[in-house]
Amino acid sequence: MERLFLFFYENRAFFTFLLLEVICGWLIVSSNHYQSAQFFNSSNSLVAAINGFSHSVGEYFSLRKTNEALARENADLRTALERQNQLLSSVRAQGSADTTIINRFEFVSAKVVNNSVDRVINFITIDKGSTSGIREGMAVIGNAGAVGKVKATSDHYSVVISMLNVDVMTSAMLKRTGHFGTVQWDGKDPLFVNLNYIPRHVRPVVGDTVVTSGYNAVFPEGIMIGTIDHIALNDADPFYELKVRLSQDFQRLSYVTVVKSYLKSEQDSLETPFLEVER
Amino acid sequence: MSRLGIRHILSFFLYLALQVIIMKHVVLFHTAFCFIYVAYLLLLPVETNPLVLMGLGFILGFTIDIFYDSLGMHAMASVLIMYLRNHWLKLITPQGGYDTNAVPVLSMNGVQWFLIYLVPLVFLHHTVLFFIEAGGFQLFWFTLWKALASTLLTTLIIVIFQFMFGEKRRV
Numbered sequence: 001m002e003r004l005f006l007f008f009y010e011n012r013a014f015f016t017f018l019l020l021e022v023i024c025g026w027l028i029v030s031s032n033h034y035q036s037a038q039f040f041n042s043s044n045s046l047v048a049a050i051n052g053f054s055h056s057v058g059e060y061f062s063l064r065k066t067n068e069a070l071a072r073e074n075a076d077l078r079t080a081l082e083r084q085n086q087l088l089s090s091v092r093a094q095g096s097a098d099t100t101i102i103n104r105f106e107f108v109s110a111k112v113v114n115n116s117v118d119r120v121i122n123f124i125t126i127d128k129g130s131t132s133g134i135r136e137g138m139a140v141i142g143n144a145g146a147v148g149k150v151k152a153t154s155d156h157y158s159v160v161i162s163m164l165n166v167d168v169m170t171s172a173m174l175k176r177t178g179h180f181g182t183v184q185w186d187g188k189d190p191l192f193v194n195l196n197y198i199p200r201h202v203r204p205v206v207g208d209t210v211v212t213s214g215y216n217a218v219f220p221e222g223i224m225i226g227t228i229d230h231i232a233l234n235d236a237d238p239f240y241e242l243k244v245r246l247s248q249d250f251q252r253l254s255y256v257t258v259v260k261s262y263l264k265s266e267q268d269s270l271e272t273p274f275l276e277v278e279r
Numbered sequence: 280m281s282r283l284g285i286r287h288i289l290s291f292f293l294y295l296a297l298q299v300i301i302m303k304h305v306v307l308f309h310t311a312f313c314f315i316y317v318a319y320l321l322l323l324p325v326e327t328n329p330l331v332l333m334g335l336g337f338i339l340g341f342t343i344d345i346f347y348d349s350l351g352m353h354a355m356a357s358v359l360i361m362y363l364r365n366h367w368l369k370l371i372t373p374q375g376g377y378d379t380n381a382v383p384v385l386s387m388n389g390v391q392w393f394l395i396y397l398v399p400l401v402f403l404h405h406t407v408l409f410f411i412e413a414g415g416f417q418l419f420w421f422t423l424w425k426a427l428a429s430t431l432l433t434t435l436i437i438v439i440f441q442f443m444f445g446e447k448r449r450v
Contacts, residue, residue, distance in 0.1 A: 013329040017362040020337050024358060027344075027351030028411060047345055054300040116347075118306045120413045123348040159348060166414070187418055190309065 052113035117190035145248035173213035294319035311428035336361035385441035
């Protein structure tokens with residue numbers, strides 16, 4: 001017994017090394033599932049405040065561009081609103097629609113305090129948290145397209161998993177043909193993502209718009225993702241290899257919108273029993 | 280056995296702040312990252328107890344991880360190079376051995392020795408870090424290229440800092 005203790009004591013450096021690495025490995029594995037909530041992340045207020053300060057310094061240099069983008073978005077939204085009003089006045093004769101359906105989405109604007117695009121697993125921290133009604137799993141969209149999904153929240157901050165994350169798969173749709181596929185990032189270029197599982201018989205062309213499908217419970221239907229930039233089809237493959245140029249420039253993300261969906265839990269609870277039966 | 284003083288505690292926070300406030304945004308061509316905080320770990324006195332080294336490596340790596348949302352990755356890479364550091368120092372002992380209270384800085388043995396000491400450890404740290412982050416070897420060459428470019432950038436910045444602020448050799 002004494003010898004055993006002596007052995008451990010003499011090699012204490014090595015055993016401490018092993019112990020610490022096992023702890024690290026456990027931390028990596030247990031926080032790897034991107035859905036899992038975790039305590040040690042950048043939604044912690046002190047960490048988020050420091051990140052925010054550091055991010056705000058660089059922000060001054062891009063204020064002009066941000067302003068332009070916001071003004072453009074405002075104009076687009078006004079156009080869309082006006083179009084909608086015109087449409088409504090023309091169909092009013094059909095009777096009133098269900099107000100719960102009309103008001104099913106609510107939008108919360110938030111400022112990006114921390115962002116990265118260069119890693120394989122990228123996260124964004126925003127300055128709204130659970131006190132603003134933000135919960136895990138909500139969709140986050142930017143002024144030009146889909147951005148990601150809320151991973152964890154604290155009182156005043158939230159961490160968002162960016163679409164630029166090799167673990168994230170988003171259900172998407174070719175707007176022109178209506179075929180469904182899955183958007184996934186390959187971890188290299190922050191301007192492009194891949195669109196997988198578009199079958200052979202479809203004829204996609206360069207420039208086709210890719211939007212979110214209503215099948216995933218996270219994003220509302222029809223949120224812009226990007227346009228097709230490159231098409232390849234190997235003889236043996238059942239699916240196309242499509243490169244999609246993202247419409248949202250993730251490197252210049254300064255304000256985002258969090259989508260609260262009031263009917264999401266209803267849809268989920270209705271679908272869950274059937275999904276379980278299928279398994 | 281050299282003691283760690285208040286200076287080391289202060290510079291811990293200095294390196295931490297430098298990393299998470301400034302260097303976090305230094306990414307060249309989407310490939311070259313700068314993890315200046317390893318300089319703090321590698322520039323601790325030669326005779327520091329390996330247990331203290333690994334403890335500091337773990338704490339600093341863990342704190343960096345919280346800011347990077349990469350729990351455990353920086354800690355793992357840092358503990359690894361902290362474990363190997365003293366063995367490496369022993370292997371490359373300069374002629375005549377180390378003085379008591381020696382610190383492995385540039386002014387101790389010149390640029391050549393400093394680079395021989397620094398580059399392999401920094402490269403190991405970055406390689407481990409990027410491969411863990413990539414979650415395997417699917418993007419092997421891309422990840423290796425990232426590690427190489429980042430090693431170059433980190434080393435360059437550490438050496439520049441040594442020339443600017445490094446302590447002159449004490450007699």
